[in-house]
Amino acid sequence: MPRDEHQNREIRDARRDQLLEAASVIFARRGMAGTKISDVAKEAKLSHGLVYHYFNxxxxxxxxLVKKASERSMVSLTKALEVEGTPLDQLTLMTEEILRSIEHGNELHLFVIMIQASTSDAVPEQVTSLLSDVNHSPVKAILPMLIAGQERGEIVQDDPVQLAVAYYAMIQGLAINKIQWKECPIPKASILLRLFTSKGGE
Amino acid sequence: MPRDEHQNREIRDARRDQLLEAASVIFARRGMAGTKISDVAKEAKLSHGLVYHYFNxxxxxxxxLVKKASERSMVSLTKALEVEGTPLDQLTLMTEEILRSIEHGNELHLFVIMIQASTSDAVPEQVTSLLSDVNHSPVKAILPMLIAGQERGEIVQDDPVQLAVAYYAMIQGLAINKIQWKECPIPKASILLRLFTSKGGE
DNA sequence: GTCTATAACACGATAGAC
DNA sequence: GTCTATCGTGTTATAGAC
Structure with missing residues (x-):
C-alpha cells in the first residue's frame, strides 16, 4: 500500500531535521573542513548516500546551519528590544536569556558553528557573505541600548564600543567553554552586567 | 665548499622555526583537520616535501604548536604572581599584559590554536592529554588571586569560580574576535576588571 | 638540505538496485 | 525513500634525484 504525498512530506521533513541536528553536533566538534559526511550520516544513523539526497x-x-544559527541569534535580541523598561532592564533580560540557553546547552552547537564560520576561512563564500550581514555586528546591535543607558546614567561612561566588544566576547567565550567543559559553572547575569555599571553606583 | 656542522644546524633551526610560524598561521585559520600540509609549505615558501623532513x-x-602555546600561556600568569602588591594589583598587571598581547596580535595564533585544541576532538590523543595538564585550568590558576583579593575586601564577594570563568571567557572571546576582525577595538583593562570590583565601591 | 614525482589512501559525490 | 557500490579527486606521506 503506497504512501500518500502527505506522509512522504512528513518523512522528508523528519529526515532533513534529523540530518541537520546530527550535522550541527559534528560540525561544532570538528569544524567545516574536519567534518566527514560519513560521520554526519553515522550520527544520524542513516546512510551517507542519503545525505546527498537531502543536501547538494x-x-x-x-x-x-549557519543560516539557522544566525536567525536564532537575533531572537534574544529582538525579544529584549520589545521589553518595557530601561535599557539596563533590557540588557539584563537579554543576558539572562542568553546565559540560560548556554547553561542549558540547547543551541550551543549552533553558536559554536557561527563562531567557526566567522573565524575560519575554510568556509564557502556563500557563508561568509551571509555572516557579514548578520553576525558581523552583534556588537553594533547592542550599541544603541548601551548608548541609551548611558544617557539615562544607568550605564558607565566608557566607550560604548569597547563595552559591547567586551560583553560579546564574554558571551562567545562562555559558549566555547561550555562546549569543551560540560560542568563549567556559568556565571550569574549580575556578574556580566557589572561590566556596564559604574563602580561608584548610580 | 661544504658547510660545516654548525652552519647546518643553524639552517635546520631556521627552517624549523619558519615552518612552525607558517603552520601557526594556517592552523589558526583553518583548524587541525582543515589544514593542508601543502598550504603550510606554501605559507613558508618551501616545498611540501620539506615539511616531512622536519616533522613526522x-x-x-x-x-x-600546542606545546609551545601552553608554555607561553603560563608566562603572563607567573609574571603576575611575582609582582609586589595586592591581588588586585597583580590581576590588573596580568590583564594589561594579556590585552596588550591580544591588541598587538603577536601570539594570537597560538592562543587560537589552544582554543581549537580544547574545543575540537579532531585533535590527536597526545595533544588532549597535554592540554588536560596545562590549559584545562587557567581558571584554577587565577582562583587563588581572586580569593586572596576577596579576603582583603578589594574583590567583590561573588562565587570566585564564576568570576574566574567569566574573566577567562572574556579573554578567550577577545582573542577570537581579534583574529576575525583585525580592527576590533580591544577594551581597556579597567573594563574587564570591573567584573571584580563591587558596585558599591570599597 | 631541498626539491619533484609518485604511491597509497580517504573523502566527497554519483549511480543504480531495492 | 533508502541503501550499497563505485568513480574521481585531492591529500598525506615517501622515494629518490640534485
Whole structure:
C-alpha cells in the first residue's frame, strides 16, 4: 500500500531535521573542513548516500546551519528590544536569556558553528557573505541600548564600543567553554552586567 | 665548499622555526583537520616535501604548536604572581599584559590554536592529554588571586569560580574576535576588571 | 638540505538496485 | 525513500634525484 504525498512530506521533513541536528553536533566538534559526511550520516544513523539526497553538498549543509544559527541569534535580541523598561532592564533580560540557553546547552552547537564560520576561512563564500550581514555586528546591535543607558546614567561612561566588544566576547567565550567543559559553572547575569555599571553606583 | 656542522644546524633551526610560524598561521585559520600540509609549505615558501623532513606528520606539527602555546600561556600568569602588591594589583598587571598581547596580535595564533585544541576532538590523543595538564585550568590558576583579593575586601564577594570563568571567557572571546576582525577595538583593562570590583565601591 | 614525482589512501559525490 | 557500490579527486606521506 503506497504512501500518500502527505506522509512522504512528513518523512522528508523528519529526515532533513534529523540530518541537520546530527550535522550541527559534528560540525561544532570538528569544524567545516574536519567534518566527514560519513560521520554526519553515522550520527544520524542513516546512510551517507542519503545525505546527498537531502543536501547538494557538504557546503550547503553547513550553509543551512549557519543560516539557522544566525536567525536564532537575533531572537534574544529582538525579544529584549520589545521589553518595557530601561535599557539596563533590557540588557539584563537579554543576558539572562542568553546565559540560560548556554547553561542549558540547547543551541550551543549552533553558536559554536557561527563562531567557526566567522573565524575560519575554510568556509564557502556563500557563508561568509551571509555572516557579514548578520553576525558581523552583534556588537553594533547592542550599541544603541548601551548608548541609551548611558544617557539615562544607568550605564558607565566608557566607550560604548569597547563595552559591547567586551560583553560579546564574554558571551562567545562562555559558549566555547561550555562546549569543551560540560560542568563549567556559568556565571550569574549580575556578574556580566557589572561590566556596564559604574563602580561608584548610580 | 661544504658547510660545516654548525652552519647546518643553524639552517635546520631556521627552517624549523619558519615552518612552525607558517603552520601557526594556517592552523589558526583553518583548524587541525582543515589544514593542508601543502598550504603550510606554501605559507613558508618551501616545498611540501620539506615539511616531512622536519616533522613526522601533520599531527606532530600540531602537537609542537600546542606545546609551545601552553608554555607561553603560563608566562603572563607567573609574571603576575611575582609582582609586589595586592591581588588586585597583580590581576590588573596580568590583564594589561594579556590585552596588550591580544591588541598587538603577536601570539594570537597560538592562543587560537589552544582554543581549537580544547574545543575540537579532531585533535590527536597526545595533544588532549597535554592540554588536560596545562590549559584545562587557567581558571584554577587565577582562583587563588581572586580569593586572596576577596579576603582583603578589594574583590567583590561573588562565587570566585564564576568570576574566574567569566574573566577567562572574556579573554578567550577577545582573542577570537581579534583574529576575525583585525580592527576590533580591544577594551581597556579597567573594563574587564570591573567584573571584580563591587558596585558599591570599597 | 631541498626539491619533484609518485604511491597509497580517504573523502566527497554519483549511480543504480531495492 | 533508502541503501550499497563505485568513480574521481585531492591529500598525506615517501622515494629518490640534485
Amino acid at each position: 553538498s557538504k557546503e550547503q549543509l553547513f550553509y543551512e | 606528520s601533520k599531527e606532530q606539527l600540531f602537537y609542537e
